[in-house]
Amino acid sequence: MSSFNVQEPISVANFIIDYAQKTGKSVSNLQLQKIMYFIQGAFLNEYNKELVDSSFSRWQYGPVLKEVYAIFRDNGSSPIEKLAITANIxxxxxxxxxxxxxxxxxxxxxxxxxxxxxxxxxxxxxxxWELVEISHRQDIWYDHKDEILNHTAPDYNNDEIKKACKDNSDLWQKQ
Known part of the structure; x- marks a missing residue:
């Protein structure tokens, strides 16, 4: 088992945005949220430990880290072009x-x-939108559909993310 340090959500988000840019790709806020979710699932399955130190919320379009969403929401559906800076008082x-x-x-x-x-x-x-669709097919989203639409759904927990994402490992495993 490999040891590693759990990361703050914005650090992982900035990594994904930077990595996308360096590889000639772009990432929207919607895509960023789903990538972070599936990365969490990949790490839970590979290392039995979360990468992101936060809880994913159940939203209409799938899993969301509220703090990351709030930082990048002004991008709308456009690609995120800048990393989030730090701010301290x-x-x-x-x-x-x-x-x-x-x-x-x-x-x-x-x-x-x-x-x-x-x-x-x-x-x-x-x-x-394929990532959204995949997250919607998971029972941990689908079984809470009514609660999600009423904004009363509980956050995901890591045990259910691990179990749900185990069936989606073809998304990130080498073929």
Missing amino acids: KNGVLELGDPQKTTSENLGNESVFRYLQEVTSKLLEVAP
Whole structure:
């Protein structure tokens, strides 16, 4: 079992956006959300440990990390062009910093980082609406459909993400 450091949601989001740009691809907020969800499922199945330190919410178009959605929602359906910067208040003064993103150093494991790159690369090849459709076919979304439409659905938990995504491993595994 490989050891690695769990990551903040925005660090993983920035990694995905940066990786997409470096490989000549683009990513929308909708696509980013689904990629993050399936990455979480991939890590839970491969390492029995979550990558993203947050809970995914059940929304109409599938799993969403609310804090990441809020940062990038102004992009609408357009590709995200800029990484999210950091912002801290120190002594009453707002300080802006460089974007944080997942790296092999802060992940703490080079082979796990390569796995993240491989999974991300595969998921970037899948159309955003196909990722939505796949997440909708999972019982953990479909069984809560009425609650989702009424905005009363509970968040996903990692055990159910692991189980649901096990059947979707063809999305990220090498063929």
